[in-house]
Amino acid sequence: MSMVEDKKDAKTAKAGARRETPYPEHLVRETPPYRPGVMRVPVDRFFKQAYHDLEVERIWKKTWQWACREDEIPNVGDYVVYEIAELSFIVVRTAADEIKAYWNSCLHRGRRLCDFNGKRAEEFRCMFHGWAWNIDGTMKDMTCGWDFAGTRDEVTRLPEARTGTWGGFVFINPDPDCESLEDFLGELPDHYEGAGHDFAKRWAQVHVVADIACNWKVAQEAFLEAWHVNFTHPQMVRTPGDRASTGMRWDDFGNWMRNTPQLPTDKYKNPPGYATAAETEQQVVDQRWGFHLNEDPPIKVPEGEKANEVIKNVIREYHRSVLGDAIDDYHDVHMGGGEMVHIWPNMHPWGGFSRLLYRFRPYKSDPNRSLMDVVLMAPWPEDRPRPPPAPPHVLQPGQSIGDAPELGQLARIFQQDLANMPFVQIGLKTSRQGYVILSDHNEAPVRHWHDLYNKAMGFENGDYLAEESNK
Amino acid sequence: MTEVKKRALRKYYYVAFKQMYEEIAEGIVKVTNPDGRTGVFQWNGKYLEGDLTQANLHMLVWTGGPPLPEAFSYHWIETPIDVNRKSGWPAPYETIVDYQIGQW
Ligand code: FES
Numbered sequence: 001m002s003m004v005e006d007k008k009d010a011k012t013a014k015a016g017a018r019r020e021t022p023y024p025e026h027l028v029r030e031t032p033p034y035r036p037g038v039m040r041v042p043v044d045r046f047f048k049q050a051y052h053d054l055e056v057e058r059i060w061k062k063t064w065q066w067a068c069r070e071d072e073i074p075n076v077g078d079y080v081v082y083e084i085a086e087l088s089f090i091v092v093r094t095a096a097d098e099i100k101a102y103w104n105s106c107l108h109r110g111r112r113l114c115d116f117n118g119k120r121a122e123e124f125r126c127m128f129h130g131w132a133w134n135i136d137g138t139m140k141d142m143t144c145g146w147d148f149a150g151t152r153d154e155v156t157r158l159p160e161a162r163t164g165t166w167g168g169f170v171f172i173n174p175d176p177d178c179e180s181l182e183d184f185l186g187e188l189p190d191h192y193e194g195a196g197h198d199f200a201k202r203w204a205q206v207h208v209v210a211d212i213a214c215n216w217k218v219a220q221e222a223f224l225e226a227w228h229v230n231f232t233h234p235q236m237v238r239t240p241g242d243r244a245s246t247g248m249r250w251d252d253f254g255n256w257m258r259n260t261p262q263l264p265t266d267k268y269k270n271p272p273g274y275a276t277a278a279e280t281e282q283q284v285v286d287q288r289w290g291f292h293l294n295e296d297p298p299i300k301v302p303e304g305e306k307a308n309e310v311i312k313n314v315i316r317e318y319h320r321s322v323l324g325d326a327i328d329d330y331h332d333v334h335m336g337g338g339e340m341v342h343i344w345p346n347m348h349p350w351g352g353f354s355r356l357l358y359r360f361r362p363y364k365s366d367p368n369r370s371l372m373d374v375v376l377m378a379p380w381p382e383d384r385p386r387p388p389p390a391p392p393h394v395l396q397p398g399q400s401i402g403d404a405p406e407l408g409q410l411a412r413i414f415q416q417d418l419a420n421m422p423f424v425q426i427g428l429k430t431s432r433q434g435y436v437i438l439s440d441h442n443e444a445p446v447r448h449w450h451d452l453y454n455k456a457m458g459f460e461n462g463d464y465l466a467e468e469s470n471k
Numbered sequence: 472m473t474e475v476k477k478r479a480l481r482k483y484y485y486v487a488f489k490q491m492y493e494e495i496a497e498g499i500v501k502v503t504n505p506d507g508r509t510g511v512f513q514w515n516g517k518y519l520e521g522d523l524t525q526a527n528l529h530m531l532v533w534t535g536g537p538p539l540p541e542a543f544s545y546h547w548i549e550t551p552i553d554v555n556r557k558s559g560w561p562a563p564y565e566t567i568v569d570y571q572i573g574q575w
C-alpha cells in the first residue's frame with residue numbers, strides 16, 4: 001500500500017519530497033457522486049413527539065450504535081450504563097474477551113437495574129425487592145421465588161442486546177435479528193486501520209457532553225456538511241488565491257459517508273470550493289490558532305512561505321513528540337484533517353489526525369433537547385500504558401461550551417455552531433414554508449442521512465406523519 | 472459594562488466583509504465598517520449603539536464570546552500530552568482538568 005512507499009521516501013528525503021508520494025489508498029477510493037438533485041424535508045420530524053416515539057422503535061431499537069469505549073470497562077464486571085432516548089442498557093465485560101449488553105430493566109416490576117456506571121460488579125441486584133442476576137445475565141437470586149409460581153423460566157436470563165466492537169468502540173444493537181456489526185460497517189475499518197489510524201490505540205483524552213436546546217437531528221446536521229463553515233465560522237479563511245481549497249468530495253459507502261479534500265487524481269470532478277480566500281498567508285495561520293491583532297502571533301509565516309506548510313509542520317512535529325519518527329510514515333494529507341465521516345445514525349469519527357469524534361443523541365423523550373458528545377481521540381505511543389479514557393464532562397443547560405476549555409480553540413468554534421442550533425429549532429417550529437431545502441452537492445451528506453432516515457422510518461413512499469401541506 | 476482584566480482584548484479582521492471587530496469590554500464588540508461607520512454589539516448579536524446597526528453574529532461570537540484561559544488556547548489537534556505522566560497531560564494541566572482525576 002501507498003504508506004509503505006511514503007516511508008521509503010521519508011527515509012531518503014525530507015518533508016518536501018513527501019508531497020510527491022501517492023495519496024493514501026483509502027482516500028483515492030472514490031464513489032460516484034451521490035444521487036443528484038435537491039431534497040425537500042418536512043419540518044415536522046424535527047420537533048413532533050410522534051417522530052421521536054417512532055425513532056425509538058425504528059432506529060434506536062434496530063440500529064448498531066456506539067455505546068462506550070472498551071477501555072471504559074477494562075476488567076471483568078466493569079460496566080457502563082448506556083442511555084439513548086429513554087432506553088437504557090448495561091454494557092458489561094463478562095470475560096477478558098467478551099462484552100455483553102442487557103436491557104437495564106428488572107424482570108420483576110421493571111426498576112432500572114443499574115443507575116450508574118460501575119466497576120467489578122459481581123451481580124446486578126435490583127434495589128426494589130432484591131432480585132439479582134449474575135454478570136453473565138443468568139438468574140442468581142429470585143428473592144421470595146416461592147411466591148412467583150410458574151414464572152422462573154421467564155426471568156432466568158436478562159434480555160440481551162447484541163454487541164460488537166470496532167477500533168476500541170463498543171457497539172450495541174437491541175435487535176436480536178440484526179446483521180453483524182462487520183456487515184453493517186462494510187469497508188470502514190480498512191479506511192482507518194488500513195491507513196494507520198487504529199482507534200483502538202488512541203486515547204480518549206477529552207470527552208465533553210453538551211446539552212443543547214434542539215432536536216438531535218438539528219444538532220447533527222450542523223456537523224454533516226462543511227459549507228456552513230464559510231458563514232458560521234467566518235474567521236476560517238483559506239490560502240490566498242485558492243478558492244478551490246475546500247473543494248469537497250463525498251463518497252457514499254452505504255451506512256456511512258465520507259468527505260475528503262478533492263485530490264488531483266479524482267475521476268469524478270466536483271464543483272470548486274466556496275471558501276473565503278485570505279488576503280495574506282499569515283491570516284491563515286492566525287485563524288487556525290485564534291491569534292488576534294492585539295497580540296504578536298507566536299507563529300509567523302516566514303517571507304515567501306506558505307501558511308499550509310507551516311501548519312503541517314507544526315502538526316507533524318507535535319506528533320513526533322508523541323509518536324516519535326513513526327509520524328514520517330504518514331502522508332501530509334493526514335496532518336490537516338478535514339476527512340469527515342458520519343456513520344448512520346449518529347457517530348462521526350474524523351479521519352487522519354483530526355482526532356474529532358462526535359455523537360448525537362435525543363435527550364430522554366424530549367424532541368426539543370439533545371446531547372452532543374465531543375471526544376478528542378489522541379494518538380498515544382504503543383509502548384506506554386495508555387491513560388484511562390476521560391470521563392464525560394457533562395455541561396449543564398445554561399453552561400456554554402466555553403465552560404469546557406479543554407477543547408481548546410474547538411470550544412470557541414462550537415460556540416459559533418451553538419449560536420445557530422437552538423435558533424434553528426425555533427425557526428423550524430415557526431416555519432410557514434413547512435419544509436427545508438437540501439442542496440445537490442454541498443448538502444449531499446445531509447440528503448444521504450435523510451435517505452437512510454426515511455428508509456429506517458418507513459417513509460420511502462413519503463413522510464406520512466408530516467402535515468399534508470408540508471409534504 | 473464590566474472591565475476585562477488580565478488578558479489582551481481581542482481584535483479580528485473579517486476578511487469577507489473587510490470589517491474590523493474589536494472586543495471593548497466583556498462580551499461587548501465594536502465593529503468598524505470599511506466606509507468608516509461603527510457600531511457596538513453584544514456578543515450574541517444584539518445591537519447597542521452606533522451608526523452601523525448590523526454585524527455578523529459569528530464574528531461577534533469569535534471576538535467577544537467566552538474567552539479561553541491562556542493555557543487552553545491550543546488547537547485541538549495539538550492538545551498538550553505528556554507521555555511520561557500517568558494522566559497523559561502535562562503536570563500544570565492536571566489540576567485544571569481535575570474532573571478526570573479519579574481516573575488516573
Ligand atoms: S422491581 Fe426489581 S426486584 Fe422488584
Ligand SMILES: [Fe+2]
Pocket residue numbers: 222223228229232233413417
Ligand atoms: Fe460548525
